[in-house]
Amino acid sequence: SAVPEKGRAQEPELFLAGPALGEALPHVMPTLRACLQPSRDPQMRLKLFSILSTVLLRASDTINSQGYLEMVTKDILAPNLQWHAGRTAAAIRTAAVSCLWALTSSEVLSAKQIRDVQETLMPQVLTTLEEDSQMTRLISCRIINTFLKTLGGMIDPDKLIKIYPELLKRLDDVSNDVRMAAASTLVTWLQCVKHADGKAYYQSSVQYLYRELLVHLDDPESAVQDAVLEVLKEGSALFPDLLVRETEAVIHKHRSATYCEQLLQHVQAVPATQ
Template identity: 85%
Template sequence: MEGKKPLQGNSGPVLGESLQHVVPTLRACLQPARDPQMRLTLFSVLSKVLLQAKDTVDSQGQFHSYLETVTKDILVPNLQWHAGRTAAAIRTATVSCLWALTSSEVLSAKQIRDVQETLMPHILTTLEEDSQMTRLISCRIINIFLKTSDDVLDPDKFIKIYPELLKRLDDVSNDVRIAAASALITWLKCIKGADGKSYYQSSIQYLYKELLVYLDDPESAVQDAVLEVLKEGSALFPDVLVRETEAVLHKHRSATYCEQLLQHLQAVPATH
C-alpha cells in the first residue's frame, strides 16, 4: 500500500507544485517499450490522481500546460492496439485515465475539444475492445466529447461517429447499450445545433431505420433508451421518421413503443 499514500491525506496537492518533474517522469515510464506491469500500476495510480485532479495535479491550476504532453505522449501511445491480455489491460487502464481526466471538471470545454481532436479516433476504436468496462467507458467519453463539441466538429469526422455507437446497441452488455444510446442522443443534439442538417439526411434516415429495430428489443430498458434517442432525433426529419415507423409498426411484437413515438411526433414541430 506504500505506493498509494501520495493520493491520500494532504500530500496530493504537492503533485500540482511538481508537474515539471512529475509529467516527464510519467511520460518516460509509460512509453510502450517499458515494463507492462509497471505501466499498469502507474496508470492505476494516475487514474486515481486524475479523479481528484483539482486537489492533486491541478492544485496550482497549471495542469493545462501539460495537457498536450499527457494526451499525445502518454495516452495516445498506450491506446495503440497490441495483441495480448496485458496490452488489452493497459488500454483499459489508459481509457480509465482519460475518463478520469475528462470527468474531473478541471478541463475547459476548449481543452476537452483539444483532447477530443487527438483522441476521438482512438476511442472509437476502443469501443470494439473485448473488455466490457473499456467499451462502457469509451461510450461515456464519447458522450463527454460530443457534449463539449457543439457544432465545432468537422462534418466528415462527425458523420463517422454514429455508426460506431450504433454497433454498441448490439453489445452483450445492457449497460454498454444504454450508454451508447445516451451518446447517440448527444450526437443528435449536435446536429440539431449545426447548420446544414440536410448534409446528414441520408445518415439520419439510416439511423432511424436501425433504431426502430431496437425499439422492439427484448430488453425494456434498451427499448426505453432507444425511444429517447428517436424522440431526440424526431424533429430533424419528422416526416421521414413517421413513414419509417409506420412501415415497421406491424412487424413489432408490440406496437406500444412505435405508438408512443408517433404520438410524440404529432406533438413536436420540426426544427428548421
C-alpha cells in the same frame, strides 16, 4: 525492464503527496512520459498508470495548473490507447481509458480543453468501443458522450458522421449497461446534428439511424426499448416526415405496435427543426 527500486520507494510518497504533488510534477511527469511509452515493459506501464490516475484525480492541482494536459493526452494516453495484442495490452488500454474518464469527468477542464482532448483522442476512443472488456466499452461510451456534449455543433461534419455507426454497434452489446450508455450517447449525437449547420448533409445518415433504431425499438428488453424511444424522439424533429414513413413501414413487423404508436404520436405533436 522492471520498476527501479528507487521508484518503488518513492511511490507511496506520490500517493500521499496531496496538494504538494503539484510541486513534484516537473520531476514526475517527464518520468511518467518516458516510462509509459509502448516500447517499455508492459507490467511496469500498468503499475505506473495507477500513479497517473492519482495525478489526474487531482487535476486542478496538477496537470491543469501546471500545463501538462497536452503531455498527458498526446504523449501518454494516445500511444497507450493504440491496439496491441495480449491481455496485458488490453489491461493497459483499460487503464488509459479510465484515466481519460477521470480527466474528462473531473469538471476541471474548460470546454476548450475538452475540445482539444477530443481532437487528439476521439479516433482512439472510438476503437476502444470494440474492446473485450465491458468496463472499457462502457467508459468509452461515457467519454464520447462528454466529448459530444462539449462540442455541440462545433465539430467537422465528416468526423461527426463517423461516430454514430460505432455507437449503433453497441446497441447489440451483450451488456445492457453498455447498450443504455450507447443510447444516451446517440441522443447527444443527434443534439449535435440539430445544432450543426447544413442539416441536409446528414439526411442519409439520420435515415439509416432511424431504420436501425426502429429495429431496436422491438427489443426484448423494455428498458432498451424505452431508451431507444428517447433516441428516436430526440431525432424526430430533424426529418419528421422521413421518420413517419420509416416507422409506418415496420410497425406491422413489431411484436407490439405500442412503441411505434407512441413515437408517431410524438412526431405529430412536435414541430420540425428549422
